[in-house]
Amino acid sequence: MVCIFPEGKLTSDGELNEFKNGIERIIQENPVPVIPMALQGLWGSFFSRDPHKGFFKRLWSRITLVAGEPVAAEAVKSELLQAQVATLRGDRR
DSSP states (O other): OOOOOTTSSOOSSSSOOOOOTHHHHHHHHSOOOBOOEEEESOTTBTTSOOTTTTTOOBSSOOOEEEEOOOBOGGGOOHHHHHHHHHHHHTTOO
16 A cells, blocks of 8 residues: 655645646556545644744644545546545545
């Protein structure tokens, strides 16, 4: 099992950035199902880059990992996965 962040970088504002096509290249080499996942509650925590929190970031944040349904290798597209991850994340950045 491999977990990647398909945006290619950490977010600077808590919003999802455009997903790169790296996942599509990986699937071409190894056609396996992909499970979309989203982190909820990460923005503003100790692990985020929230510039408004400064030194006083929340040390004890409730961060949740939400998994979606597997996507067959032949159906994997960056745009589809980005939409699914956005839905899984919901309003909890």
